Amino acid sequence: MKTFLILGAGTAGTMIARKMAGKLDSHDWKVILVDKDEKHYYQPGFLFIPFGWYKAEDVIKTKQEFIPGNIEFILSDIEMIEPAANKVKLTKDNREIAYDYLVIATGASIHPEETEGLQGAGWHKNIFDFYTYEGAAALHSFLDKWEGGRLVMNVVENPIKCPVAPLEFLFLADDYFTRKGIRNKVELVYATPLTGAFTKPKSARALGDILASKNILMETEFNTGEVDSGKNILRSFDEREIPYDLLISIPTNKGADVIGRSGLGDALNFVPTDKFTLQSKDWPNIWVMGDATNIPASKAGAVAHFELEFVVENILAHMAGKNLPGGFDGHASCYIESGFGKAVLIDFSYDVEPLPGKYPLPGIGPFSLLKQTTINHWGKLFFRYMYWYMMMKGIDVPLPSAFSLAGKEQ
Template identity: 40%
Template sequence: MAKKIVVLGAGTGGTIVSNNLRRHLPDEWEITVIDRDDKHVYQPGLLFVPFGLQKVGSLTRSRKRYILKGVNFVIDEIINIDTAKREVTTRNHTFSYDFLVISTGCRVLPEETDGMEEAWGKDAFTFYYPDAAETLRQKLNEFDGGKLVMDIADVPFKCPVAPIEFVFLADWFLKKKGIRKKSEIELVTPLQGAFTKPKASAVLSEAAREKNVGMRTGFQLNTVNGKEKYIESVQGEKISFDTLVVVPTTFGDSVISDSGIDDGIGYVPTHHNTLQALKHERVYVVGDATNVPTSKAGSVAHYEADVVVFNIMAEIHGVKPEEIFDGHSTCFIVYSKGTSSLIDFNYKIEPLPGKFPAPHLGPFSLLRETKMNWKGKLGFEWLYWNVLLAGRHLGAPPTLVMAGKEVG
């Protein structure tokens, strides 16, 4: 009888897991990965689209091209997951499994905020998916001064540093256009600082102050009024805007909630360290679909994928899954066109200054703005398509390395 592993979602996490499993398991293991379409988007590049620094077309490639031969790639909508029967239903098929990996990511829902739909594409914009990023590019092209507000509607949201990068790049962009002096830029967030971790938050707040970017913290978005051009918080505080950019409310995919395996907002309750689904045997979760308390980021999906592959192989060999994952996350933070910072942290250890990835040598600098980090940010796209998606190893462990960090 065939031994079957089914992977749900062929984005960052699902592609790496599928390819990595194929590299390690013999042919008697059938590996199937399912996604609703054949368009893999390099999402970090979406940040650059509104500023004309990257084009949507160049960020989108065929998923099939990046899935190894020997992995069965199915294009279909997943509509139900039955963990009792160990079965997944799509519009056209039913798949049984011995192990299931859920990597269905998350989605933005502008319609969750009162007034947002009416303002969408006219007064309120986002760069979180390709069409919207292109619409925002056109809007920023026409922008002739005024107040640009970047608002985060709710937590959790994908790529916690992207809104900060957006306001920093907006500062660079408006200077380049020669209209910075007649423009105001404000970051509005439900968090208590620019980022979830206090030390990195302080560094980022200082950078925002130097760039004359305003910041409003603890603002829980309730409504958007496109006609009168203001946003209002749950507490009744109003902030006016000329152009509004938002990270809309973010939930996990509807198939997770429709199948009754979610935490109330579409994420799968997941063991923080083994990455097993808490209530379901032989089910693992990777990337944005988990509810683990670390960033929803591609780097995290990648580190988690390594742990999930290890633990599935351990289970196959009759060994208990290990509590390996530590919440490790690594993110470049663009400061302007030409410079970037970099953070590396986990559940317990905040971003620290130092060098990365080689201790003392780098070439990248942690928690500092450098030109080399910008080169790293740009070079990462090549690495993503050509090395990481294929499930190849760079030799680094998936957990945080303290060597090279400046403690104290």
């Protein structure tokens, strides 16, 4: 019997495991899914925890809830991937799994230890992350009692998971402090290594305008060198200094440690991947999905969802000895909470930047692109239900995986 092995049971890993288990003949193939953590996190929901919108039960479920009985689920860390031998060594019972096909979906995580002083005396006291449940929950406790001061949002370096989340946090912070009646006591600052609010010109201008309208200051091209928690100063490599009372950090994001140990990744442990086929650039029977790849697409759940159709098609073609159809165009779609019950939607690809217009139906929508609307806000909130009860349950979401210019104003 052949083995189809998936490493990582997050968004991408769970979807591909379910899909392939339904495609492969169970008499010929067994599907095995490995993850070190029994908890499944709805990571986009971490954004709302600091402001009291969501609680633990809204963003945490067990992975087992989403893994059907025809998939063998192993709870274990991964010691080593040995692609030359087509095997993976687990830490649990020193088990080795020989595979015929492997999907790496080991995700990305924050590494505050990569920045000097970030995890010093101020960590989770007046320096917080919100890219982990623990960090977001600790920040909620802090904000609940905070009476104001200078809040600095800092992205240490790119790429990061959900590139717009730092902006969303600032927009929601403006909303939160306004509702508490202390916005006049809070200074909001965004320190980013980018030259603007986002990477694409039109959306950078639109999002930059929202920042300006909310009196949120920007420090662009700020390449973080160290945090002096004794003096409450964020310092760049070119010795610019930003004082803070509260520092919200998006630390360096890296792929899984096992990718580095196994010699499969780049300097940040992301796996070199063909951006169209999502096949490993080095090993033809290895495929990479979601945040684990080094492709120039956003590291977000929607991207993993759009990748799925193309990964499955390419794997099945490879198994049949056919040419790979390729096809993934870098499609990304993201709701950006802008506060006060509104949100912005962006939809883009490798080659096409976010444009204004309507989505998904041309001229109808109901969602507006690059505009703040109430329905976009409800779309953002509804995505959590779509995630738990459709994407993770193997129910196809009725949205096209391929990017389309239909409905967009060029």
